[in-house]
Each structure stands twice: as C-alpha cells, then as structure tokens.
Amino acid sequence: MDADATNRAELKKIRVLLLTNRDSDNVGDQIIEATVISLLRTVARNLSIADESFEISSRAAGIISKKYLRTGDESLLDPARKAISQADLLIFGGAPLFNYKYQSFYRRTIRTVELAQEYGVPTLFSSIGVEPYSDVDPRSQKLKSALNLPVVRQITTRDDLESVQRYVAGTQIATGLVADPAVFADKVFENLGKPPVAKTKVAKPIVGLVVTRGGIFADNGIDFTEGDQREFWLGAIRLLEDRGYNYRLFTTGQFTDEIFLDSLVRHHGVPAKNVTFTVNSPDELIQELRKCDSVIAYRLHASITAFALGIPSVGLSWNFKVPEFYREIGYPERAIDSTNWNPLHVVTAMETALKSEVKKEEGYLYTVYKALYDGVKEAIALDDSSTAYSLEEVFDVLPRSVKTSQREYRAKVQRKLRRSYEFYANRSKAETKGASKRVSLLRGVLRRIKQTLR
Incomplete structure (x- = not known):
C-alpha cells in the first residue's frame, strides 16, 4: 500500500x-x-x-x-x-x-x-x-x-x-x-493455562471426558437417553481404570451439562477429585484441556480446541457437524456414530488416537x-x-x-446465574415423577456457580 x-x-x-x-x-x-x-x-x-x-x-x-x-x-x-x-x-x-x-x-x-x-x-x-x-x-x-x-x-x-x-x-x-x-x-491463548512442566512426568495418561446435557440426543433424533449417557460414562470410567488411565470429567460450561455432571458425583459414585464442576471462561476450558493427554467429547468445541492444542480426541457424533469436523482435519475415524457409543469401542478409538500426533x-x-x-x-x-x-x-x-479479568469473569458468571435461575424456576414448577431429585441437583449446581464469585 x-x-x-x-x-x-x-x-x-x-x-x-x-x-x-x-x-x-x-x-x-x-x-x-x-x-x-x-x-x-x-x-x-x-x-x-x-x-x-x-x-x-x-x-x-x-x-x-x-x-x-x-x-x-x-x-x-x-x-x-x-x-x-x-x-x-x-x-x-x-x-x-x-x-x-x-x-x-x-x-x-x-x-x-x-x-x-x-x-x-x-x-x-x-x-x-x-x-x-x-x-x-x-x-x-x-x-x-x-x-x-x-x-x-x-x-x-x-x-x-x-x-x-x-x-x-x-x-x-x-x-x-x-x-x-x-x-x-493455541496461538490466541498460548499465554494462558499452560500446563505445569511436571505434567509430562505423569506415569498414567490423563483422558478428558466431556459430558453433555441429557436432552440433546432427543433434540437431534437420537434414541439415547440421559440414563444411557450415564451408563456409557460409568462404563468408560471403569474401562479406563482397568487399562491404567487417569481421567477427568468436565464440561464446556453449559449449565445443563453441569447438572448432568453433578448427578454423576452425587448419585453414581464418581469421585469429586476427578471432576471440575464449573467452567466459566476460555482460560478455564483451555486449562482443563491442557491437563489431558487425550479427550473423549460430546461437545464439538472441546474437540476443536483440543485439536488446536495438539491433543488427540474422539468425538461422539450427535449431529452431522461432529463427523464433518473430523473429516476436514483428516481423522474421520475419530468421529463415533451413536450406534457405537459403547465404552469398549470408544476407549479403543481413543487409544488409537493417543498413539498418533495431531497433524495439522x-x-x-x-x-x-x-x-x-x-x-x-x-x-x-x-x-x-x-x-x-x-x-x-x-x-x-x-x-x-x-x-480474563475479574470484572469480566464476574459478568460471565452473573449472566450464567441469571439464565440458570430462569431454568431452575421453570423446572421447580414441574410436578412430574423425579422432579424433587432434579430440583435438588439444580440447587447444588447453582451453589457451585455462586462459589466461583467468592
């Protein structure tokens, strides 16, 4: 010019x-x-x-x-x-x-x-x-x-x-x-959430497990219930433990995803020490992913961000966008169709991915x-x-x-709380079977979100 x-x-x-x-x-x-x-x-x-x-x-x-x-x-x-x-x-x-x-x-x-x-x-x-x-x-x-x-x-x-x-x-x-x-x-956030040097010395690989909300499958025409997702993750955890892996469960921040995650700890024996209950900012998601050697994820942007960070992942395909992403990056076999959402198939696919470097x-x-x-x-x-x-x-x-500044972080959490309270108000009116248990989970997740403001 x-x-x-x-x-x-x-x-x-x-x-x-x-x-x-x-x-x-x-x-x-x-x-x-x-x-x-x-x-x-x-x-x-x-x-x-x-x-x-x-x-x-x-x-x-x-x-x-x-x-x-x-x-x-x-x-x-x-x-x-x-x-x-x-x-x-x-x-x-x-x-x-x-x-x-x-x-x-x-x-x-x-x-x-x-x-x-x-x-x-x-x-x-x-x-x-x-x-x-x-x-x-x-x-x-x-x-x-x-x-x-x-x-x-x-x-x-x-x-x-x-x-x-x-x-x-x-x-x-x-x-x-x-x-x-x-x-x-990886470039934009290269100064944030860097893993400690000691991470490379951990004997057992850490596998990140990124859960989602229960209703997402029905919304996308997949016959896979909240209970099916729960049994899948519990089975995957048992298999990972048997094969000598450490694991961490987290979400990409959706309140409804966090409700499901909270239920795994409260009612199904998943140790809290293996769980990050709330993720509210890019810094926190980047930090969680960088702790992992591999990732199994429902949420697409956990897979995309893991790819950016050079972390091998497998994606559980609940709509066409997931396999499309993996096809574009050259790993179509790492997008797992719902017919193969069983622990053995998915963990085996993760192990195959873990053996290879991410090529861009x-x-x-x-x-x-x-x-x-x-x-x-x-x-x-x-x-x-x-x-x-x-x-x-x-x-x-x-x-x-x-x-993320403290002011920005508080604003993010307050927006999340506002939407969460709206969701809570609507669900607490429900008179259906099991409503009291769901409302209890909602209250628990809201308490955890509030704690991040302290």
Whole structure:
C-alpha cells in the first residue's frame, strides 16, 4: 500500500459490529469470539489499517431480543438499530446462526440482516454453523429471502457448504467451506493455562471426558437417553481404570451439562477429585484441556480446541457437524456414530488416537483467515494493493489473548446465574415423577456457580 492509501486508512475509522455467541454459557462460543477478534485485527494490519482506526464492537448474536420475537414491538429494536446504523461492516462470527429446527437463531438472523439492509451496512457471515437447507420448510425459506438481500456479501461455513450454496443460488454472494476460528486457539491463548512442566512426568495418561446435557440426543433424533449417557460414562470410567488411565470429567460450561455432571458425583459414585464442576471462561476450558493427554467429547468445541492444542480426541457424533469436523482435519475415524457409543469401542478409538500426533494441514487452517481477509477487503472497498499474509505471518501477527479479568469473569458468571435461575424456576414448577431429585441437583449446581464469585 502506498503512503497516501496508508494515510487514508489511518484517518477513516472503520467500525465493525461483530456478532457472536459471546454471552453463551458454552465456553466454546467464547473461544470463537476471542479468535475471531484476533483474526480480524490481523486482517486490519494486513490491510495497513492502524489499530486505533479499526474499531470492533463485539456484541451477542442475539442483538434482536427474545421479547421482540414474542411481541413484535418495534421499539425493542432501538438498541439493534443504533448498533447497526453506526457500523461500517457487520460480521456474524462462528455461531449457529441458521439454526431453525429447535432454536430461534434463524429469526434473529433474519431481522438483523433486514436492519443491515435498511442502513446499507455490508454483511459477512464467517465460519458459521449451518443446519441443512430445506425447499419446503417455511423457516428455511424465510431465511433464504433474508440471505439474498444485496447487503450480504459473503457466507462461509465450517460444516455445510452445500446448504449455503442452495441458500444463495442465483446470487453473486461469495461462499466457502472454512475452518472454525477456534483452530487458532493455541496461538490466541498460548499465554494462558499452560500446563505445569511436571505434567509430562505423569506415569498414567490423563483422558478428558466431556459430558453433555441429557436432552440433546432427543433434540437431534437420537434414541439415547440421559440414563444411557450415564451408563456409557460409568462404563468408560471403569474401562479406563482397568487399562491404567487417569481421567477427568468436565464440561464446556453449559449449565445443563453441569447438572448432568453433578448427578454423576452425587448419585453414581464418581469421585469429586476427578471432576471440575464449573467452567466459566476460555482460560478455564483451555486449562482443563491442557491437563489431558487425550479427550473423549460430546461437545464439538472441546474437540476443536483440543485439536488446536495438539491433543488427540474422539468425538461422539450427535449431529452431522461432529463427523464433518473430523473429516476436514483428516481423522474421520475419530468421529463415533451413536450406534457405537459403547465404552469398549470408544476407549479403543481413543487409544488409537493417543498413539498418533495431531497433524495439522496448513491449507485447512488458512481458509478462515483468507476468507475473512477477502471479505473485509471487498466490503470496505479500500484502494489497496496488498496481498493476504501467509499462514506463518498470520501466526506472527495474531494478537494474543490476555487472562480474563475479574470484572469480566464476574459478568460471565452473573449472566450464567441469571439464565440458570430462569431454568431452575421453570423446572421447580414441574410436578412430574423425579422432579424433587432434579430440583435438588439444580440447587447444588447453582451453589457451585455462586462459589466461583467468592
């Protein structure tokens, strides 16, 4: 870039509104936010935009409130209107923004894009999760109409490119299959949660066991109950002990996952010393994963972050996104279908993975950065002759994350408590069989979350 172009880039402040699942209890979503921000700042430097001239306002993807979705009260859109109208570029980063089967994300996405169109704000979707396109489902068709608005410039996905292409068929919108931004977690978080040197001297390998909520399987059409998941983990623990492994159980932070984990300790004899009950920040999830030599996980971002950290894992496939990720990284055999969710099969697969180093294909890692670079460069129409950094240059320039501050941590926990109390209030009204036991578990998990604020 010549001196004049550089001066113009420095003089004009470029305001990016980034929408992610940043306030989700699922810490995997918080890792996405942090890595996307680092990648965007790297793109800005690649385009010779001064740091102080590139302003990122990171907000929750649910910028359209649930109350608006219920009532249609246009006054409730005022905060979203203000944020979008002040932006030069709107980027949706890494969230499951097209989900319509049992979530309302798609409705929020539609209204957000409509507002971006109203204010003429170029819009990019970066490495998003996509549910399959449907010609007959009216929800999918409403989403298609919004995605075909002229303001949408680029849509990249981490899992279902075919559906994305069907959503925008007949348009000039750029599409692509890219890596999840969390594959850069090892670089972005390299200064956090480093394992003690003594870890390498532990005689028994440590296997991380990442549990999930009981209802996730029914939501995805899998005949596998909460009791089935419990028996699977208890059987896996017995087998790991028999084969000479240590193990640790934890979650990626979802409150409902923690309820299930708590029940394993309270009612089924899992030793508390082998459990981390609450995970509330990227620092804590990174720290848990770095204690492990291998991982068995239901939650996809435990697998993705483990991959970034060079930790071999196997993923238990409860929807198509899990096998798609393992296929993309070159280990399709490490995604275990629900028909093989038995301790012997899964532990044996883990042992096979543990014998091999995690190999990363550089071209795959690079896809998410290159797509962001191309999308941002085109959307803000800089008179720029630069070329995209190489992957090595990205590694060098990528800003590193700092430890979550006490203030940020308290805010994360308070949001989690608020949602947890809402969940508790709804469940405690239940009169069904076993309700008292479930409510007792809820109370116990709430107490543990509160303790993290002390």
